[in-house]
Each structure stands twice: as structure tokens, then as C-alpha cells.
Amino acid sequence: MDTLYYSPGACSLAVHIVLEEIGRPFETVRVPIPEGAHRRPEYLAINPRARVPALRTEGTVITEVGAILSYLADRERTSGAPTLAPAPGTLARARFQEWLSWLSSSVHIAFAQIWRGERFSDDASVHGTIAETGRRTVRAFYREIDTRLETVAKVTGHPHALEEGSSAVDPYLTVFYRWGHRIGEPMEGYRSLERLAHEVAARPAAKRALARENVTLTT
Template structure:
């Protein structure tokens, strides 16, 4: 099993989950910042030029949410899907359909517009929408300490990516979210993934 990742990208969630389920895997770095995701070697893996991708026995699975759910279903002993999974699935969908696209608009407006002026307007509009999103993020924690109940799940593995992105661009986050991030950070799986990728949650 081989995970194609870029340091700090949404592939970090898949990296964490692979460490959680504790199976042998290879991690192949594809640096988005260097344009490696658009170079021929990676395009043979995923012609869309997006990360992550998970390769196994000649088959390739793409899209972070699909990879996360697939791994958790195949390895239920890791306990990454709660018995009552509705809230977890809702949170995964919210992260992938609401939060992630805002960062796409912020960082890569050229995917939508060729004109520089329109790109700038799109980036500015996306950034303006992010602070209230993180207020909603904190509300999802409720009083249970995790994003989808009383234990760490796929939602937390995916959510920590966006906590890190907020720190990266200076979006304020609440003490509630910061405390949650510290609980996530101390997990051995998270520490191993961060170390391999050479990144921190805080910078």
C-alpha cells in the first residue's frame, strides 16, 4: 500500500489514519509547492493531478474522504467509525464540501478565473468567509471533546488539517479548538505523520 502525499495537504488526514490502523505502508512525497503533482510521474497515478492517492495492487483510490472511509471500513478494529456514525459522516461532508473549497478559492483562484482581478476578488471573498467557519468548527466539538462524539474518529483526522491551515494563514481560532488540537497532536499516529512530513500544527 502506497500513499501519495504532499506535506501539510489534506493527504495528512490519510497519513494519520494509516498510522492509526497500524499496517505497513509506503509514503511517497509529491510536493505540490514544487509542482510535482502536475509532472508526468504523478499524472500516471492520478491524471487529475490532485492529492492524496492511495495505490494498492495496481488499483488507485483518490479523494481524501473516500480514502478515509475505505480504510476505516476495512480495518474496523481501529475504531475510527463510531457505532452512531451520522455526526461523523456529516462532519466529513462539511469539511470536504464547505471548508476545503474555501481554501481552494483562497489559494488557487486560477482554477476558476483567468483574469487576475477576478482571482483577487475570489481569494478575498474566501478569506472573509473563513473566520465564521471556524466558529462553527468549534461548535461541532460540543462538550464531548472530539468532533464526532466521545472518541477520536475520521472527523478528527481530517479536521486537524484545517486547524493547521488556519494557523498557517493567521485565521483566529478559539481556545476550544486549540485544546482539541493539542489532544489530537499527542496521539502517536499524529506525531509519526507530522514527523514524516516535516511539519507542525502550529506554524
């Protein structure tokens, strides 16, 4: 059985929602970052990088949101369960991968600038400037996300990131929508992203994941 290591409201929420969407039994281990649980020896034995998420599956551990989501999507495709990603080797799959890579390598990092200034400089006096730059970057990314979603919606009428329909990208985007509320960004200004996040959160799978993590879409 899969085991997900997560911290409430962290990027691990995307994997949590997808595991619920898949609907097979899985276990969860809470690793609350605010309590420093991700730095304890028992978790470092799971992920020496001291980050969540980690997924224990088939006797090994996979880390990185994008890798875990791709793995789960492909595994479920072969088992005939719901489609979480377009088939490998297609342009749609490249678009899927493009979203995952950009969200983890750029959007997530802009939030790290806001919340984890110490990763960028040892000099605490510049952390404010780093956070401000992060905020500006996050806003530009939200605008870009919203425009891209709007473009897809114009063609398809649906709120999902991929023209082909819902995929594992949607829960990942929902995490960033939630984080926008955490930094006090007026998220009602990003209507397409808001629509997507509300649609994801209204599904029973996301409701179960949010309830287990004891968080909501906005808090």
C-alpha cells in the same frame, strides 16, 4: 502494502495520520505540490486529476480524502483494529459522513478561494476579492466548527467531533486547524478546535506523520 501519495502539510496529512494510527506497515511517496510534482506524468498516471492524496491499495488507486478515510475505517473495523468510524447504517455513521463531506466540499473549497484564485476566474484582477471572500467564509466555518465541537464537549467532556469518541474526522479537522495558522488566522480564538488539534497532534501516530512530512501543527 498501502502506498500513500502526499504533499507535505496538504489535506493528505489526514490520511497520513490515520495510516499511522492503524499501525500496519505502509509506504509513502512524497509529491510536493510547490515543486509541481503533482503535475508530472508519473503522478498523473496515479491520479489524472493532479491532486493529493491518492492511496494505492489492493492493486487499485483511491482518491478523495473522504473516500480514503471511509475505506480505511471500514477495512480496519472488519479486521478488529481501532475504531475510526461508527458502523455503517447508524446515525452516528451519517454524522461521520456529514463531517467528511462538508469538510471536503465546503471548508476545503474556501481555502482554495484563498490560495487558488485561478480556479475561480481567469481574470487575475478579481483574485484578491475571491481570496477575501474565502477568508470570510473560512472564519464563518471555523466558528461553526468550534460551536459544534463545543456542543459535543458539553455532553461528553471529550474534544472529538463525534459524540461516540475519536474518529478519522479528527485528523481531518486538524489539517484545517493547521491551515488556519498558515493564513494567519488567530486560531486561539477557536478553543474547541484548538483542543481537538492539540490532542490529535500529541498522539504518537500524528507525531510520526508530522515528522515525516517535516511540518508542525502550526507551521
